[in-house]
Amino acid sequence: NTFPTPSELLCDLSARDRLSQKDHRRAVRRKAHQDQIAIALGYIPTDPDAISSHDKKRFYLDCLEQYVLYLHNQLRLVGVEPVPVERVSSGRGLTSRSIRVRVLKSGPSECRMLSSVPSSRQ
Structure with a gap:
């Protein structure tokens, strides 16, 4: 076992660099192909890193x-009238945080109670 010479190290690095360039080109081609499919389907391809969290x-x-x-529309096609959707003002209802707190604080008895309530589909 000998230490690799500087030229051997450079050859190894250039071989690894060629492989990484191939992988990068393949990823670029794959992304371009996926973008073309998205456009053909009517979607506008976006880069998630370029979109603010508010826009997301x-x-x-x-x-x-x-x-x-x-x-x-699917429900109407089978003859069922869906419940109308209404926008909720920001002051009404539970916030996502209060819902999470409620779920975490609810004990097993509440979970059993909710699971024993018969659904309207049965």
Whole structure:
């Protein structure tokens, strides 16, 4: 066992660099292909790192609203009238934090009680 010579070290580094460049080119091609598919489907490809957290939340809520509208249309197709959706003012209802606290504080008896309540689908 001998120590590698400087030229051997440089050869190893250049070989590793070529492999990483291949991987990088493959990733760039894959992303470009995925972006083309997204555009063909009508989506606008976005870089998640370039979007602020506020915009991410807004996009998420927009997607949820669109999905609810889709589900309402599906229910209407089978002859069921969905419950209308209403926007809740910021002062009404529970916040996400208070909901989490309630879930964490609820003991096993509340969980059993909720699971024993018959659902309207049964």
